[in-house]
Every structure is written in C-alpha cells, then in structure tokens.
Amino acid sequence: MTLEALYETIHLRKRPEDVAALIQDVLGSRLSVAEAEILQKAVAAALRNTVWKYTAMLEQFAKVIGAEKQVRKAIELFKLDITPGANAYDDPEVVAAFIATVSPLIHKNPGFNDYKTDRLNREERAAAGLDISRRQYNKLFRCLRFLEKKLNTLIRERKKSFFQRAGKHAFAEDISKEDFMADVNSACFIAYYTARCNLRSEFTVSGQQRPYDEIADMLFQRCLMGRKTTNWWAIAQVYARPEVLDKLSGEQQGALLGKWTSLLEQVAVFLGELWAQNDFNRATMTVRLGNDSTTWNNTANAWNKARDNWMNLIYALGMEFVLEEMCFGKAMRLIAGDVAAWHQSTGSTGDPNLPVWNTLPLPWEVLSGKTNCNLAMVLEACKAAGLDPEKSGWIAPRAHGVVPFRPTPELVHGVTVSNPYLAKILKQHKYFSGKDTKPLFPENN
Structure with a gap:
C-alpha cells in the first residue's frame, strides 16, 4: 500500500x-x-x-476545469436524454464528439459560428424541418457557439497544464x-x-x-x-542523464528521442504563438505590463527541459553531427522588474545566457525550419558572451553535481514565509501577488 x-x-x-x-x-x-x-x-x-x-x-498542479457545466446546459436546452458521467467532459475529444452529435439537431456545422452568415433564416429552418421559433433557434445556436468556445479554451488550458508539468518533471x-x-x-x-x-x-x-x-x-x-x-x-x-541512457537499448533510446522531439515540436508551436501575442522585451526579458509571464515561463521551462533531454539523447546515440546543421538554442524566461533591479543592486549582470539568446535566431523558428542556426553560430555567440558552450549546455549535455539537501521553504508567490499559517493569511490578503492587497487589520468604520 x-x-x-x-x-x-x-x-x-x-x-x-x-x-x-x-x-x-x-x-x-x-x-x-x-x-x-x-x-x-x-x-x-x-x-x-x-x-x-x-x-x-x-x-x-492546478486542475483544468472541464466543460461539464456547458454540456449540462446544452443537454437541458436540447432536451436530451443523456446523463453526463463524472469528469467525462474534461476530455476535449469527448466534448468535440458531443458537439458533433448535437449540432446536426439544428443543422449547424461545428466550427461555423458567425451570427450573420452561419445561422439559418426562417425559410432555411422550414426547409430543414426545424419547427422552432427564431428565439429558440438562436438560443440553441448560441449555446453550441459558447460550447465550442469552451472547447477551444479547454484545449489551450490542457496544453498549458501539460507543458507546465512536463517542464517540471x-x-x-x-x-x-x-x-x-x-x-x-x-x-x-x-x-x-x-x-x-x-x-x-x-x-x-x-x-x-x-x-x-x-x-x-x-x-x-x-x-x-x-x-x-x-x-x-x-x-x-x-x-535522462548519460549514465541512465547508457543502460537502455538502442531501440529504447530511439523511442525516447522521438518523445522529446515530439514535445519540442509541440512546444515550439505554442512558444511562437505566445511570442506573437505578447510584447516581450527580448533584450532584457524583463516583464512588461500585459505580458503573460506565467504561461511564457512555464512553456519556456518545457522547451528547455525537452531541449536538455534531446541533447542528452543526441550524444547517447552518437548523433552530434546533427548540431552542425541545426543547433537550436534555449528559451529565456521572463524576469520580474523587481528581481532585475535586485540583480543590478548587487552588481550582477543577470543571466549569462541572455547575450547568447539575443544573438541567435529564435529557437522555435530554427526547429520549425523558418530560419537557420548551426553549431558554428552558437559557438561564436558563446565566445562573444564569454560563456563556455559545453558547460553551459548550449552545445552538449549539461553536467551537474550533487547539492546539499535544503528544506522546502513555505512560499507565497515565491517569497519565503516563516510558517504555513502566516503564509495562508498572506495569500488570502494577496500579499506579494502584484495585486492590490487587502489589509490584514482593517480599520473599524
């Protein structure tokens, strides 16, 4: 047990x-x-x-909320004899199947949700045999429209959750x-x-x-x-360190390389979307107002984790020659402005990888074939930044040592707090969250 x-x-x-x-x-x-x-x-x-x-x-990890609420509403409005199972509609494929089953009931094509062009008028509803009022039809159309919107949100949130977890473990x-x-x-x-x-x-x-x-x-x-x-x-x-990979068969190594390459491809697409949707300061990677830093950092973690393991496997399989033609780089995390200021106050220049990041093409564009980056370019960028390209993990598996055990701190938005009770109170009052705090001891009016 x-x-x-x-x-x-x-x-x-x-x-x-x-x-x-x-x-x-x-x-x-x-x-x-x-x-x-x-x-x-x-x-x-x-x-x-x-x-x-x-x-x-x-x-x-934070649970992604499924579409059960929206599905139950659709079942009610369409008067369907269906009893949703527990958590059944947490799966996007199940939700998509439900939409595909219900949409024909009002002769709606899934994915076509424009109020002006995709709704049926009175004559079209009559021709389709829909004996319902315009108001009722619009309500059903709107219900499915909202459900499809929820499906798209569910797919995106599950993707974000998966990348967060893969970037960690x-x-x-x-x-x-x-x-x-x-x-x-x-x-x-x-x-x-x-x-x-x-x-x-x-x-x-x-x-x-x-x-x-x-x-x-x-x-x-x-x-x-x-x-x-x-x-x-x-x-x-x-x-997936070298000493572990050495114990695997060639077939297992190849299968694992395929898994990490597939993850890199998935993350590359999402990083490209996030990069286009946000106004990031590439030179400093300091957070600007409006940047979705949480999603970016979680996805960048997934990229770097996948890249490290991909690099380990490339060397384990004796395929280092691949880097001579394609050597995509790391993805830099965003840093909070107060942390950047803290670095400056201590005389630190920040992440030593940042100059290399700023010199090389965007890594996800390299993987997708939109641009080119090879071993020679990475070596030159690391040399200019005064960074060892092998020890820093830019062109080879990163070595690591054994660190002493350190107790897990009780954290509130990254800030260490002395005990869990105080942490709970500070969380409730939004301390260290970047949002307006609620006073711990409000004045009596």
Whole structure:
C-alpha cells in the first residue's frame, strides 16, 4: 500500500520531505546506517514530524476545469436524454464528439459560428424541418457557439497544464503503476527526484534549488547497485542523464528521442504563438505590463527541459553531427522588474545566457525550419558572451553535481514565509501577488 501511495505522488506536487517519509516507510531496514542518516535530513522536516502538520502550498498542479457545466446546459436546452458521467467532459475529444452529435439537431456545422452568415433564416429552418421559433433557434445556436468556445479554451488550458508539468518533471506521468512498482529502488528515486523537480521557483537572485541533491544521489546509487532489477526505462522518463541512457537499448533510446522531439515540436508551436501575442522585451526579458509571464515561463521551462533531454539523447546515440546543421538554442524566461533591479543592486549582470539568446535566431523558428542556426553560430555567440558552450549546455549535455539537501521553504508567490499559517493569511490578503492587497487589520468604520 505504501508503494502505491508513493506512486500517487508522481501525479501530485508533494513536498520532497513528505515523499522522503514515504520512502523511509518503504525501504525501512533495507537502508544502511549511512543511507538512513542522509534520508533522515528530509524526513525530519516531513509534515507528519512538524508542529504545523500542514502546508499552505497546493499539493497538486492546478486542475483544468472541464466543460461539464456547458454540456449540462446544452443537454437541458436540447432536451436530451443523456446523463453526463463524472469528469467525462474534461476530455476535449469527448466534448468535440458531443458537439458533433448535437449540432446536426439544428443543422449547424461545428466550427461555423458567425451570427450573420452561419445561422439559418426562417425559410432555411422550414426547409430543414426545424419547427422552432427564431428565439429558440438562436438560443440553441448560441449555446453550441459558447460550447465550442469552451472547447477551444479547454484545449489551450490542457496544453498549458501539460507543458507546465512536463517542464517540471518531464515524463513522470507516463510511467505506469506496473513499471513504477517493478523495482523498489527505482520507484523511490523516481518519486523523490520528481518531487524535487516540482519545487516552486523562489524570489531570489542566488539561483533556484537544483533537484539532484544528496538524497536523490543516495537513492540513485542504490539503483546503480541493484542494476539487474533497476528499471532504467522508467527512470529515463524523469532523469535522462548519460549514465541512465547508457543502460537502455538502442531501440529504447530511439523511442525516447522521438518523445522529446515530439514535445519540442509541440512546444515550439505554442512558444511562437505566445511570442506573437505578447510584447516581450527580448533584450532584457524583463516583464512588461500585459505580458503573460506565467504561461511564457512555464512553456519556456518545457522547451528547455525537452531541449536538455534531446541533447542528452543526441550524444547517447552518437548523433552530434546533427548540431552542425541545426543547433537550436534555449528559451529565456521572463524576469520580474523587481528581481532585475535586485540583480543590478548587487552588481550582477543577470543571466549569462541572455547575450547568447539575443544573438541567435529564435529557437522555435530554427526547429520549425523558418530560419537557420548551426553549431558554428552558437559557438561564436558563446565566445562573444564569454560563456563556455559545453558547460553551459548550449552545445552538449549539461553536467551537474550533487547539492546539499535544503528544506522546502513555505512560499507565497515565491517569497519565503516563516510558517504555513502566516503564509495562508498572506495569500488570502494577496500579499506579494502584484495585486492590490487587502489589509490584514482593517480599520473599524
């Protein structure tokens, strides 16, 4: 049962400490004294071992609201004998099928929603055998129009959600329960590393926490020691490092390369749309009023995650020669104006990758073939910026070390708060949100 609970965490956003506590329950006496001591660093801060026993931070990614409300209204207006199942209309394909089934009832073509040109007039309704009033027809037409609009929103929001999650924990959600539970050491590493990858960004100029800490490394070393039973394919879904890819067959490496390339293509299209819809300051990548920075940063994370893993696989398969013809770059995240000012106040010049980003063609346009960028161009841009092209990950897999474990801070819009109760209050009153705050202690009138 505990291993099943551990599996559920890869679909959630649990604190690494709480996942570590489950791992302690799973491994128990199988841990050596040294391993138990390392794991205990996180377990000690698990919610079950703290005074507060809860966190103010959501323990799952934001849920996309489906079209059940709109479908139920359509069922009511069209007087259909249908009982929607729970969450049935969270799936865009199910919603599209419903629209395709209902639209012919008023001789409407899905996708044709113009009030002037696509509605039937009195003669056309009579010819079609629609014995309903103009008012009733307009109400049904409008209902389907709104439902199609909701479908388009649902598709977009699900895409945004998928990119956000993939940008954090790669293909963790593709791991089946059977694969996850096939090897206990693999399961423990996947669950903990996924939780570390899901950490929220902090309001800081000193860099974000790196996911591969000393506890992740200890769990990974256990996988290396038990290599006969270790499920390297499952691990590769979240941690496609060279030492993992070496354990995969050529067929598995090729399949994984296909997955990451497909994700890159999907993200490239969406990045291009966002770039066209927003007025971004490319030179500084500082947020301007009206910029959808959350969506951009989540999608840029997905691009960079996919690109890093794509690069790992290119080298694992001995296909580095591809970079000589096509070497698309990273996507820069947007930075808040106050963080940019903080950087300046400390004498920092900001992200060292920014000059390279500004020199090279937009990466998603390179992948789509609209423009060209090759290895020589990237090398030249990195040299001009004083950046090592290999160590920085522009032309090769990025190496990483092992960082010390650091407890997960309680955050309110990226700002560290001392305890979850205070965090909850500050959230309710919109502190650090960039919106008008509600006073904590309003004056009595």
